[in-house]
Amino acid sequence: MQQNELYPTLVNESSISKYLDTSSISSTSTIFIRLCNDIEYIVGSACSKIMIEECKNLVLIVNDKVVTSIIEVWKSENITLKLNTQVQTVQVDQCENVHIQYESIKNFYSVVWTNTKTLELKLLEDGEEKHVLSTGDIPNEKTNSPNDNKSDKPQDNCPFQYIIRLIDDQLTSEELIRAEKGFPTTQREWNDYKNNNP
Structure with missing residues (x-):
């Protein structure tokens, strides 16, 4: 080559x-x-x-x-x-x-x-x-957190970044947020994690 x-x-x-x-x-x-x-x-x-x-x-x-x-x-x-x-x-x-x-x-x-x-x-x-x-x-707006309590919301250093995946047999676009130590996740996944790990 x-x-x-x-x-x-x-x-x-x-x-x-x-x-x-x-x-x-x-x-x-x-x-x-x-x-x-x-x-x-x-x-x-x-x-x-x-x-x-x-x-x-x-x-x-x-x-x-x-x-x-x-x-x-x-x-x-x-x-x-x-x-x-x-x-x-x-x-x-x-x-x-x-x-x-x-x-x-x-x-x-x-x-x-x-x-x-x-x-x-x-x-x-x-x-x-x-x-x-x-x-x-999809609305091109930043997703509002269902809970604005700062201790429950991960640090978000990457606004307006989204991930599309197949969830429950539907293509779904969710905002990516940064959780602890900058780990990329979605608000839905973060809420599930917080609920399962109090």
């Missing part, structure tokens, strides 16, 4: 469709896609992680294993992720119009997002849409 095998960077590419396989990436490499426009990437072999920064009109299709099970997208617009493999966490920061589609519910765990206008998540089952959630369905 001509690029750093551990960190292949795709920069300033546009108006192409590109297939990434073992000839261009290795299973230990992190794919970094930056400043690319009007482009489609198809990941056809395993990689360690995928990062997308400052891209527009990008389609990413992931057909093979992402070892860390993480994809990060930031400062990007009109991004479509089609995930045909397990990606436990997709993190989306400072983006506009992000569409994430999981081919199978079993491949999904969470999407963490902040400062993003229009994020749509679809989970498919047998090729049909089973669950759909758009940030347009």
Whole structure:
């Protein structure tokens, strides 16, 4: 490979469709896609992680294993992720119009997002849409604590960051807060913890 095998960077590419396989990436490499426009990437072999920064009109299709099970997208617009493999966490920061589609519910765990206008998540089952959630369905306001008692509320240093998960067979977006020692959790989980550990 001509690029750093551990960190292949795709920069300033546009108006192409590109297939990434073992000839261009290795299973230990992190794919970094930056400043690319009007482009489609198809990941056809395993990689360690995928990062997308400052891209527009990008389609990413992931057909093979992402070892860390993480994809990060930031400062990007009109991004479509089609995930045909397990990606436990997709993190989306400072983006506009992000569409994430999981081919199978079993491949999904969470999407963490902040400062993003229009994020749509679809989970498919047998090729049909089973669950759909758009940030347009969620008020973009900080969640009020049901108990404003300072001793019961964890320290919150990360306002307006949310996590989407499948809870009771429903896609649910909850605000992430910081509990003791900065541990990320939700108000619901924090309240459950406090109730079970008086």
